[in-house]
Amino acid sequence: MSIAATHIDHIVISSNDSAATAQIFAEHFGLEIKRTMSRPGTGAHLEFAKLQEVVLEFAGPGEVKPHDGVTAKLGGVVLAVEDIHATIAAIRAAGFPIGDPHPAVQPGALFTGMKGGTNGVPFGFIQYNAIPIPEPSP
Amino acid sequence: MLSKIHHVGVVVQSADQALKFYRDALGLPVTADRVIEDQGVRGVLLQIGGSEIELLEPTRDDTGVARFLATRGEGMHHICFESDDVGAELEAARVKGIELIDQHPRPGLAGMICFLHPKSNHGVLVEFATPLHEGH
Numbered sequence: 170m171s172i173a174a175t176h177i178d179h180i181v182i183s184s185n186d187s188a189a190t191a192q193i194f195a196e197h198f199g200l201e202i203k204r205t206m207s208r209p210g211t212g213a214h215l216e217f218a219k220l221q222e223v224v225l226e227f228a229g230p231g232e233v234k235p236h237d238g239v240t241a242k243l244g245g246v247v248l249a250v251e252d253i254h255a256t257i258a259a260i261r262a263a264g265f266p267i268g269d270p271h272p273a274v275q276p277g278a279l280f281t282g283m284k285g286g287t288n289g290v291p292f293g294f295i296q297y298n299a300i301p302i303p304e305p306s307p
Numbered sequence: 308m309l310s311k312i313h314h315v316g317v318v319v320q321s322a323d324q325a326l327k328f329y330r331d332a333l334g335l336p337v338t339a340d341r342v343i344e345d346q347g348v349r350g351v352l353l354q355i356g357g358s359e360i361e362l363l364e365p366t367r368d369d370t371g372v373a374r375f376l377a378t379r380g381e382g383m384h385h386i387c388f389e390s391d392d393v394g395a396e397l398e399a400a401r402v403k404g405i406e407l408i409d410q411h412p413r414p415g416l417a418g419m420i421c422f423l424h425p426k427s428n429h430g431v432l433v434e435f436a437t438p439l440h441e442g443h
Contacts, residue, residue: 172332172333174333174334174335174355174356175355175356176355176356176357176358177312177315177355177358177360180312180315180386182386182431184429189429190429193428193429194428196403197400197403197405197423197427197433198388198433199309220309220310220311220312220388221310221311221312221357222311222356222357222358223311223312223357223358225312239429240429241428241429241430241431242383242430242431243315243382243383243384243385243386243431244383245383246315246360246383248333249356259334260332260333263327263328263331263332265332287325288317288319288325288328288362288381288382289317289318289379289381289382289383290317290381290382290383
């Protein structure tokens with residue numbers, strides 16, 4: 170069984186001040202911050218930049234607490250796949266633990282993560298256009 | 308100009324063990340696998356879309372990768388941006404006042420490479436790379 174992983178969908182950069190870290194990356198590497206949002210449910214502050222097919226997601230608390238300095242680290246990788254159910258089956262068949270799929274923040278997408286990650290890397294998988302997006306009511 | 312994410316680097320205890328997930332379970336093709344003697348690492352690149360995942364296994368104890376593994380364990384080590392001119396990127400970083408690890412580009416698994424000090428990027432280790440030939 171093979172996994173049709175098409176590309177790295179996004180790389181998470183976790184920070185205690187995600188806006189500041191996004192700004193540093195924008196200044197240092199010429200990235201354009203395309204979008205900012207609060208994650209539904211957690212209130213986490215997210216900022217996004219994109220280089221070709223890969224999104225850099227800067228993630229941090231919704232309310233920045235006083236700190237001695239901004240600290241950030243690479244926080245995980247999410248791969249885009251063509252069939253998340255086949256992905257889950259293949260990873261389980263290979264003996265690695267992975268959760269069940271659930272709707273992602275992105276409309277129409279399904280997401281799943283590997284419990285505890287692998288080799289210290291929090292890993293996720295996302296399939297776009299996996300579930301119908303309801304038509305808006307007239 | 309930085310054009311894309313070339314790879315993310317992952318420090319592992321054993322590349323052979325890690326390949327059971329990345330190559331065998333995920334089915335990612337290995338595009339390079341070699342020991343870089345002067346850096347004391349075995350590096351393995353696996354392609355996914357237009358980017359790669361780089362596994363780094365220390366081959367001796369006196370390197371930055373070995374110290375990372377000893378102090379933090381396995382995990383994400385760095386992110387690498389691709390450029391068609393790593394030297395120009397390095398000079399631009401110097402002009403911006405970014406602290407550098409490498410003062411000059413040097414050969415690496417991804418081509419001509421250089422590293423910026425994580426202090427300048429809130430703790431995130433960043434690499435620039437110019438592949439030596441198309442597609443790598």
